[in-house]
Amino acid sequence: MLMARKPFPRDSVVPLEEGILIPAGTLGLDEFRRWCEDERFPERGRIDYLQGDLEIDLSPEELFTHGTAKSSIGARLHALIVERGLGFVFIDRARVVSPAAGLSVEPDVVVVLRDSIASGRVRLVPSSRRAGRYVELEGAPDLVVEIVSDASVSKDRDRLPRLYAQAGVPELWLADARGDVPLLEIRALGRAGYARVAPDGPAPKNAEGWTRSPLLGRRFRLRRREVRDPELVYHELETRP
Numbered sequence: 471m472l473m474a475r476k477p478f479p480r481d482s483v484v485p486l487e488e489g490i491l492i493p494a495g496t497l498g499l500d501e502f503r504r505w506c507e508d509e510r511f512p513e514r515g516r517i518d519y520l521q522g523d524l525e526i527d528l529s530p531e532e533l534f535t536h537g538t539a540k541s542s543i544g545a546r547l548h549a550l551i552v553e554r555g556l557g558f559v560f561i562d563r564a565r566v567v568s569p570a571a572g573l574s575v576e577p578d579v580v581v582v583l584r585d586s587i588a589s590g591r592v593r594l595v596p597s598s599r600r601a602g603r604y605v606e607l608e609g610a611p612d613l614v615v616e617i618v619s620d621a622s623v624s625k626d627r628d629r630l631p632r633l634y635a636q637a638g639v640p641e642l643w644l645a646d647a648r649g650d651v652p653l654l655e656i657r658a659l660g661r662a663g664y665a666r667v668a669p670d671g672p673a674p675k676n677a678e679g680w681t682r683s684p685l686l687g688r689r690f691r692l693r694r695r696e697v698r699d700p701e702l703v704y705h706e707l708e709t710r711p
Contacts, residue, residue, distance in 0.1 A: 497519070497522070497524070498522075499519060499567075499569060499572055499573075499574060502519040502524075502574055503567060503574060503606070506565060506574070506605070506606075507597065507598055507599060507605060512528075514528065515527055515528035515529075516576055517576075518574065518575040518576065519572075519573065519574040519575070520572070520573060520575070520629060520630075520633060521571070521572035521573070521633065522572065525625060527621055527622065529619075529621055531619075532619060532620075534647075534701070534702065534703050534704075535619070535647050535648045536617050536619050536647065538647070538703065538704040538705045539617050539645050539647035539652065539692065539705040540561065540562075540578050540579060540615075540617050540645075541561075542692070542704070542705045542706050542707045543578075543579055543615055543617075543643070543645060543692070543707045544559060544561040544579050544615075545707075546690075546707040546709060547559045547579065547581055547613075547615075547707075550686060550688070550709070551581055551583070555584075556583055556584060557581060557582050557583035557584045557585075557586070557587075557612070558581070558582050558584075559579065559580070559581050560579070560580040560582075560607075561578070561579050562576065562578065563576055564576060564577070564580050564607065565605065565606045565607065566580060566606070566607050566611055566614070566637075567595070567606045567607070567608045568608070568609065568610065568633075568636070568637035568638075569608070570636065570637060570638070571633045571634075571636035571637040572633075573633045573634075573636070573637055574606075575630070575633075577614045577615060577616055578615050578616055578617045579613075579614070579615035579643075580607065580611050580613070580614055580615075581611060581612050581613035581614075581615075582607060582611045582612060583612045586609075586610075586611070586612055590609075591609050591610060592607055592608070592609040592610065592611060592612075593607075593608040593609055594606075594607065594608075595607070595608050609637075609638075610637050610638035610639050610640070611639055612639075612640055612641065612685060613639070613640070613641045613642075613643065613683075613685055613686075614634055614639050614641075614642050614643070615642075615643040615644075615645065616630060616642070616643070616644055616645070617645050617646075617647065618644060618645065618646040618648065619648075620648070626644060627644065631644075631657065631663075631664050632663070634664075635659055635663040635664050638659070639659065640658070640659050640684075640685055641656065641657070641658055641659065641683065641684065641685040642656075642657040642659075642664055643655070643656055643657075643683075644657070645692055647692065647694070647705050650694065651694070652692040652693065652694050652705055653692070654681060654690060654691060654692040654707075655681075656681045656682075656683055656690070658684045658685075667681050667682060667683075667684065668681075669681045670682070670689065679691065680710065687711075688709050688710065688711060689709065689710050689711070690707060690708065690709050691707075691708050692705055692706070692707055692708075693705065693706045693707075693708055
């Protein structure tokens with residue numbers, strides 16, 4: 471069944487910058503979700519709704535401190551999840567909504583297992599504009615990955631984890647590839663919120679120690695590789711049992 475969502479009136483939006491319009495006044499989660507499907511919703515940048523606050527980031531993505539880490543993590547998870555028929559992996563612009571947490575966000579990487587969809591813990595929300603299309607994941611995805619950037623340190627490390635925990639997301643990964651030693655922090659959801667999973671041992675010279683994912687039952691670490699020029703790097707998500 472398609473959701474009936476009326477488009478925003480033409481006089482209900484205000485300019486943020488040239489070509490970017492945002493709704494005037496205070497938005498509730500339902501209004502924000504309706505705006506996301508409006509034809510005038512911005513096609514660039516990341517716009518998140520965090521319990522009544524709009525978090526808007528229009529800055530370009532940094533290629534070697536954000537893009538390569540995200541690509542590597544997404545590719546490895548795709549091999550472990552999608553290629554084995556266990557579920558789905560979404561990279562960028564996959565909107566996750568949790569009415570329980572007052573949350574609507576587009577994480578860097580999202581993992582949803584088939585069992586979570588079958589059980590109803592995650593619901594695929596159809597588009598109100600195009601039949602047979604889906605635009606939101608409502609509920610608690612199994613795993614969310616956020617890549618820390620200069621503009622989002624506080625948001626990624628403090629605000630989002632608190633809200634992802636309220637939404638019931640079982641596992642959160644925080645990756646920080648801005649330094650010479652990339653960091654991959656795995657947090658597992660408990661009764662009191664997220665607790666960081668301790669790495670197996672001391673960090674080697676070019677990466678932190680292996681950390682086990684309770685959800686996937688494997689160990690992971692993020693490593694930095696240089697391509698001749700020290701400023702041209704890529705990142706590799708390594709895994710082992």
